[in-house]
Amino acid sequence: MSNILVFDSGVGGISVVREIKQCLPNVTIDYLFDNLYYPYGELDEPTLINRLVSLLKGAVKNHPPQLIVIACNSASTIALPALRAAFDIPIVGVVPAIKPASKLSRSKVIGLLATQGTITRTYIEELKQEFAADCELINVGSNELVAMAETLYRGGDISSRRLLEICNPIFQQADVMILGCTHFPLLANELNKIKPQGLTVIDSGKAIAQRVQELLNVEDSDKKTPDGILNHRALYTKSVSDTSLTAALFSEGFNEICVINP
Incomplete structure (x- = not known):
């Protein structure tokens, strides 16, 4: 089964996750909130690039995906070349439509x-x-x-x-x-x-989802888990006590929410 890592500093990438789930309902998704560095749009370029390379190296090591989606325009435009140079798995960025x-x-x-x-x-x-x-x-x-x-x-x-x-x-x-x-x-x-x-x-959400579909093995992504349940995870880089956000994520289909130290 295909596993995708989608990340942003906040909830913006949820809009991309929805499109991916619509296009590929049988993939598992890890959504990484880099809330420790929220919002990405206010970081200078060297800081953002260094942060994302370091963050994703840890995340990929601990939770290996088959594909990464940069669900943030700021991060895509600044860090995409550096990230593609650092990893040997497909990385999909966001471009304004x-x-x-x-x-x-x-x-x-x-x-x-x-x-x-x-x-x-x-x-x-x-x-x-x-x-x-x-x-x-x-x-x-x-x-x-x-x-x-x-x-x-x-x-x-x-x-x-x-x-x-x-x-x-x-x-x-x-x-x-x-x-x-x-x-x-x-x-x-x-x-x-x-x-x-x-x-x-x-x-750009639908176009991103279509690009993800092109890059993944379609036959593999069509397979379901043995029990028919997909384990979508929401991962934070800083602990939160926001019960309204947690409730929204559970209603979104995430069934595991935790803090990681990538």
Whole structure:
């Protein structure tokens, strides 16, 4: 049976896990919360690269996966080359869905909703020039939305008015909005309540799941455990006493939650 390691500093990668489980219902998933270093988007590049290489070396040694998913845009854009050089197993990163957005847009005005760190990176402009040169790209960066997604996932309330204020530059001009942070699909229901009727919202989750499916042995991933139960694990790097998060993870299908020292 195939085992996948998915990681992020917070709950953002849960949106990716959902897509993988939908595409590959018979794989086991270890979700690694690097909550000791949350949030990744605020770390400088050398710190993030060194942290992830060290973290994953320990995690892979203790819990060997067949494939790793970097379920974070910041980590993917900064650390992916270093991680691929450090490991001999497939590693899948996250790229904002600029290419499909350009194909979907009728007005040729697309919006990118991401963290502040993501929208300021040069690779965003490189993606635009390669895949959406004929489009206007409206960038909105907000780290506040990450915290809002974390709150909502735990069952808390967020301000629809504030969400509208943040997204309004895109809402007013674009006909396609890209969710360029894995946290943001967790806000999808709230976004759908306030977005303009003609606006299409997309993210990279399904494309990531499809890439995972391509890289794994399909026949192997179709096999079930002997008892038919999949052991999905949520692993922390720092202990937490957040019962609302624990409850959310159990409801997500994780049946083991523990702290590791990779």
